[in-house]
Amino acid sequence: MPAPRATNRPELSAFLRAMRARVQPDDVGLPEMSRRRTPGLRRQEVAQLAAVSIDWYIRLEQGRVGVPGAAVLDSVAEALKLTEAERHHLHLIARGEAPPRQHVPAPASPSLRTLLHSMPTTPAWILDFRFDVLAHNAAAVALFGPGFAIGTNTAEPLFLDPGARAFQLDWTRIAREHVGNLRANLTRHPDDPRLKTLIAGLRRQSTDFAAWWDDQTVQERTNGTKRLLHPTAGVLTLRYDVLAVQDGSEQRLSVITPAGADTENALRSLVFPPLGLRAVN
Template sequence: MTTMAQETGAPATRGSEIRRHELAAFLRSRRERITPEQVGLPRGVRRRTPGLRREEVAQLSAVGVTWYTWLEQARNIQVSVQVLDALARTLMLDASERAHLFRLAGAADPTPAASCPSVTPALREMLRGLEPIPACIQNSRYDILAYNRTYARLLGDLESVPPEDRNCMLLVHTNSEWRAAIVHLEDSMRLMAARLRASMAGHLGEPAWKMLLRRLEAESPEFRENWERHEVVGNRTKIKEFLNPYVGHLTLEHTDLWLGPEAGARMVTYTPKNEETRRRLEMLQELAQGSQVP
């Protein structure tokens, strides 16, 4: 005799099974379209598998081969957001594919590529109204949630950066354009690591924070060195110097405008400290409006 609980749970179980099979098929299709050369692997002479092998995806994503095989076999296993993030990067998913992957896995994407309801149309209008002053909205993890056109050109071309990589910590430590544009790079990296550690005290154990920390430690020896200092610094106004690739040297005053009572989301502005910088920001705004790169 079938119980009421069994009847109620059956559709949900079937739905989960369908999603697992869809996830398995999606992963196989994305794996098969990527060539070994795209991820820096030798093709070899005996390769019969179109695209990457399962063990190659597992190795590049730092997960077990057996576990990944079960995932492609639609086994009923738990998938963390950290693993989904690693798979999305290994399989070179675009924004739509990444969102599809997280939906099939029944997980919420913790990266800034996901929509942020706290960035309202009014805040976006404020960002536009501040032109030519570069301005953006960041959270305490340094994710860039929204920005105006001048900010998009302040340290290079932010539009060319994938949405999930638009994080100031990542860009300062791994993006060659950003690193070349920061005049006092070593001091900036040390200060940012100290600020991140201070902010992280209130977010220990949260997946998005752990993902960011793990990636920084893996990709930047400079970050690892600064992180091991265990320094903490609060937020404060400061002068920053940038060597902009389009208009030259800029001297700016960095100010954080908090959007709530807690030190979370904030509007970051860069106001000119002299007339030459003001003039160059106006030039940068004109370039950004026309999407022109000299």
């Protein structure tokens, strides 16, 4: 099979400029700092969102980077909020070949979702081998906040959200466990495009992840104890168990239980807040 090659550099330049022009700063969570002479994002902002250097992005937009990698093109596609059809087009004009197939997570089974919701005071959720959240119960959202949503990935905020270190009081140990699990999962799924893109992005954007990945950390996280500093409940000491779903899907059921009476009471108050503290609709 011939190596991929850039096939249409003028079209690549025009396409990237057009896609950049249609995205507004507030579409991607960036502040509107000053009046802009032209609509859309600046090149520097796209580079920041895609975790690439501004020089590299300028050369990409000018068609001067040779054959860009598939993973970095996906980062640019995500920064520009491209649709799947637009992502496909970007790969064709930049590399001369179709992109890797986007992963669509397999849903958690109805029986597992019923199990989750049968534990109203026990935070529990289902992950696939990419750490994508497939299902969760209300107690998990009460503990981790509304950002803990189906379709999100738990590894990315752990390494990329500055607040994660303050929330996870045992951050270094928990973060290294995630690195070890991702390496073990990649060994079992070496051709999974979603998993490879996730790992490549974390290596680019987190020096800690890159260092631990390069030291060949491998482990299977199954159980342990950790401490969280919750913004309203304070310090919570929790036990966690990760149970394999025995149906060939490589999904995992994660369950949090309190390690003491104080944490048990705090968890219960998060899930069932006193009437006076509940939001009034």
